Amino acid sequence: MSNIFNTLYRQVPAALLGAGLAIAMLPGASLAAGGGGSDDAATTPTCPKGKVYEKKSKKCVDKTTSNVPDEDRTEYAYTLAKAGRYQEALDMLDTLKDPNTKEALNYRGYATRKLGRTDEGISWYKKSVALDPKYAKVREYLGEAYVVKGQIDLAKEQLTTIKSICGTSCEEYRDLHEAIEKPSKI
Structure with a gap:
């Protein structure tokens, strides 16, 4: 009986790791580096340049789409910044209807600082x-x-x-x- 348990014990973590890698390799599922307890930058997928991740549809859409709320745009800008895409983060923040929130200003500062300014x-x-x-x-x-x-x-x-x-x-x-x-x- 203990042989069966030991075999399962070794195989289950490997299977879970394999599933995690498979999910991470899905198109559009690349994850940005994390870095904040309450932010979602670690779990928001990055999209190709010119796109924004829309939480409601869980898809990458054109960044000029008007139905993406500022909150999603702000969070996505932070995701881009944490992924090292600083200028794209600033460009995303430029699309906000209200750029003067504590988060938007903070993330603008972060991306700007990371660009060396x-x-x-x-x-x-x-x-x-x-x-x-x-x-x-x-x-x-x-x-x-x-x-x-x-x-x-x-x-x-x-x-x-x-x-x-x-x-x-x-x-x-x-x-x-x-x-x-x-x-x-x-």
Whole structure:
């Protein structure tokens, strides 16, 4: 009996891994890199250039389609940015009806910073902070921008603020703490 159990024990994980790989290889199912506890960038598929992922239909549609809500466009811009497609992320944010949300401003800052325009990124982050000072994700990215500039004291101020928002166990705190300790990782 234990031989059967051992055989199944070894085969089930392999079968599940195979199924996961098969799903990941489906057309249009490439997953962007993650990076945020409450965001869906890790699970939103990326689409070809000029397209946007529409959650309702679960399809890639032309980015000029008017029935894709700003929330989907904003989330998709972040997915593109996390996948390293920074200019496309900015282009997607340019299609928003309301570009002045805390998320849109934060993601614009993120993509801009990743394109090497750190000071411009900081200005977008500060606009997001002005809309919601308790938005931990923007505090994390603002702190990372300060690390890039070598302004560790300002990064640590953001870390302290994040701690007051969500404690030391939230992803934003952990990620910024790591960036401060190991700046080469950002």
